[in-house]
Amino acid sequence: xxxxxxxxxxxxxxxxxxxxxxxxxxxxxxxxxxxxxxxxxxxxxxxxxxxxxxxxxxxxxxxxxxxxxxxxxxxxxxxxxxxxxxxxxxxxxxxxxxxxxxxxxxxxxxxxxxxxxxxxxxxxxxxxxxxxxxxxxxxxxxxxxxxxxxxxxxxxxxxxxxxxxxxxxxxxx
Amino acid sequence: xxxxxxxxxxxxxxxxxxxxxxxxxxxxxxxxxxxxxxxxxxxxxxxxxxxxxxxxxxxxxxxxxxxxxxxxxxxxxxxxxxxxxxxxxxxxxxxxxxxxxxxxxxxxxxxxxxxxxxxxxxxxxxxxxxxxxxxxxxxxxxxxxxxxxxxxxxxxxxxxxxxxxxxxxxxxxxxxxxxxxxxxxxxxxxxxxxxxxxxxxxxxxxxxxxxxxxxxxxxxxxxxxxxxxxxxxxxxxxxxxxxxxxxxxxxxxxxxxxxxxxxxxxxxxxxxxxxxxxxxxxxxxxxxxxxxxxxxxxxxxxxxxxxxxxxxxxxxxxxxxxxxxxxxxxxxxxxxxxxxxxxxxxxxxxxxxxxxxxxxxxxxxxxxxxxxxxxxxxxxxxx
Amino acid sequence: xxxxxxxxxxxxxxxxxxxxxxxxxxxxxxxxxxxxxxxxxxxxxxxxxxxxxxxxxxxxxxxxxxxxxxxxxxxxxxxxxxxxxxxxxxxxxxxxxxxxxx
Numbered sequence: 026x027x028x029x030x031x032x033x034x035x036x037x038x039x040x041x042x043x044x045x046x047x048x049x050x051x052x053x054x055x056x057x058x059x060x061x062x063x064x065x066x067x068x069x070x071x072x073x074x075x076x077x078x079x080x081x082x083x084x085x086x087x088x089x090x091x092x093x094x095x096x097x098x099x100x101x102x103x104x105x106x107x108x109x110x111x112x113x114x115x116x117x118x119x120x121x122x123x124x125x126x127x128x129x130x131x132x133x134x135x136x137x138x139x140x141x142x143x144x145x146x147x148x149x150x151x152x153x154x155x156x157x158x159x160x161x162x163x164x165x166x167x168x169x170x171x172x173x174x175x176x177x178x179x180x181x182x183x184x185x186x187x188x189x190x191x192x193x194x195x196x197x198x
Numbered sequence: 199x200x201x202x203x204x205x206x207x208x209x210x211x212x213x214x215x216x217x218x219x220x221x222x223x224x225x226x227x228x229x230x231x232x233x234x235x236x237x238x239x240x241x242x243x244x245x246x247x248x249x250x251x252x253x254x255x256x257x258x259x260x261x262x263x264x265x266x267x268x269x270x271x272x273x274x275x276x277x278x279x280x281x282x283x284x285x286x287x288x289x290x291x292x293x294x295x296x297x298x299x300x301x302x303x304x305x306x307x308x309x310x311x312x313x314x315x316x317x318x319x320x321x322x323x324x325x326x327x328x329x330x331x332x333x334x335x336x337x338x339x340x341x342x343x344x345x346x347x348x349x350x351x352x353x354x355x356x357x358x359x360x361x362x363x364x365x366x367x368x369x370x371x372x373x374x375x376x377x378x379x380x381x382x383x384x385x386x387x388x389x390x391x392x393x394x395x396x397x398x399x400x401x402x403x404x405x406x407x408x409x410x411x412x413x414x415x416x417x418x419x420x421x422x423x424x425x426x427x428x429x430x431x432x433x434x435x436x437x438x439x440x441x442x443x444x445x446x447x448x449x450x451x452x453x454x455x456x457x458x459x460x461x462x463x464x465x466x467x468x469x470x471x472x473x474x475x476x477x478x479x480x481x482x483x484x485x486x487x488x489x490x491x492x493x494x495x496x497x498x499x500x501x502x503x504x505x506x507x508x509x510x511x512x513x514x515x516x517x518x519x520x521x522x523x524x525x526x527x528x529x530x531x532x533x534x535x536x537x538x539x540x541x542x543x544x545x546x547x548x549x550x551x552x553x554x555x556x557x558x559x560x561x562x563x564x565x566x567x568x569x570x571x572x573x574x575x576x577x578x579x580x581x
Numbered sequence: 582x583x584x585x586x587x588x589x590x591x592x593x594x595x596x597x598x599x600x601x602x603x604x605x606x607x608x609x610x611x612x613x614x615x616x617x618x619x620x621x622x623x624x625x626x627x628x629x630x631x632x633x634x635x636x637x638x639x640x641x642x643x644x645x646x647x648x649x650x651x652x653x654x655x656x657x658x659x660x661x662x663x664x665x666x667x668x669x670x671x672x673x674x675x676x677x678x679x680x681x682x683x
Binding site for chain 1: 593598599608610612613615616619623627631633634639642647650653655657661662
């Protein structure tokens, strides 16, 4: 594994993503800063997707996730105008789960050090891999059922969100 | 390779930011003055020479640089500094994918007049438009100010609504040209199409008479997708909060909305972002709908073949390149004029009118546009 | 050839998933819980993209699009629920909506 620019970029972006996620979870005082660090994490992940030859997914990640979903989060946080974060002592039952999962991650990472590690660096890619044509062709031919169900899901979510957030006529402001 | 990249970057910086930005500040004042039958700003002078008010942009910059950067008490200092940067950087970065000219062959080496030749160029433009939302959203929150927060609420709701319709109104164009690659889209608009060709396709005539065959239009987006052009122009102006869609900064209601608590060069960054978006909108609309760098009825091959007997191939290609870049810049200037004219003609929309327009009128129309375009393409390909 | 070994990418995905799971379990602010769920979904997306790259199969990327769609709908409805709860109880604490717990 040479120290070329893409490799260094992957580790740098990975570090940024981890720091951004930590900023969400361990941010006690300021929810807006937490949401913004999550935006940073998502943009770093989009960069990693581009490094992994998934160009369309990287663009969709910035466009939809970082650009629309997180704006929705920020909108709600600002609307509710709460600056507080935690409200009390954290629940303690997550400690064991945490230790187990960190152990799993360390084990997975350590597997690479074994001789003859069973995950190499990947197959040779066809041309235009990760472009919008391939993914779009799959979405509209082989997996068109998933596409249709996803659009129905979006419709249901839209109707649900409108009904949930609506005030009844005659409510006091 | 790197030299070409540096030259292209310098061209963008010098032309767009060096020439267009001050020009637009001046055009804003002078065009509004001419449209409103008054003289406009013409007092800034350098040793007594006023130059018709062209020195006002320089005066603006000097004024903004010399003012104090005020951060209100109780405001979040980091976010207060971050917001103008998030507003300006996307507007600048979109310039990387706009093709200023075509692909030219200079004795073996190819020169492609675009800084970043990305296959999914339009998605990059939309993605950066999504990031630009954060500048407005954070600015209001970080100001610790009720009017600022109200302005940024309006800004975020308006911008994400019009992102949706902006994407949908372009889908018809993607179907017609079959690509998201901006240089290729400009290249496809270099051709012409017969205006009365549909008569042959629908079987009304077997072949066109010679005089009807000569009526050709350039295959520009505005002719192939007229409804898409109108919808996209509306949506991109609303997305960038250009008047008449500037309810987030409504001067008569919100005292400048989300950038109220900004002064000095921080406001200068917002100011620059807002005025940089005017040529960027112009360039995006030009590339998509007005043929980019293409000269109507004269394709690149025609021009080079016409000039080669006189000057030789190398000079012919260079002249063609200059002609193409000039035609691109002229079209961008036209789009700037159009946006300024729209600004000073239409009164500001009310906020619920803006939302109604986006969701209830433009969204169904763009969906209908997609269906009709699909139907026409299917019909034309089957016959 | 990819730039990094697959193990490292999956390791990053697991770390992100753990962080998201921690947030969803430990924090008491409803919006932070929703954001932690988004972190977990992003970790899953990263794993999908890595494997799609490894096996040179674009179906993984198609699944990522479906996951993003699901995340978007879940965020919309979830934030609607958060707004309704806030209107009723004036609080964003998850411990205040534990009526079904015995």
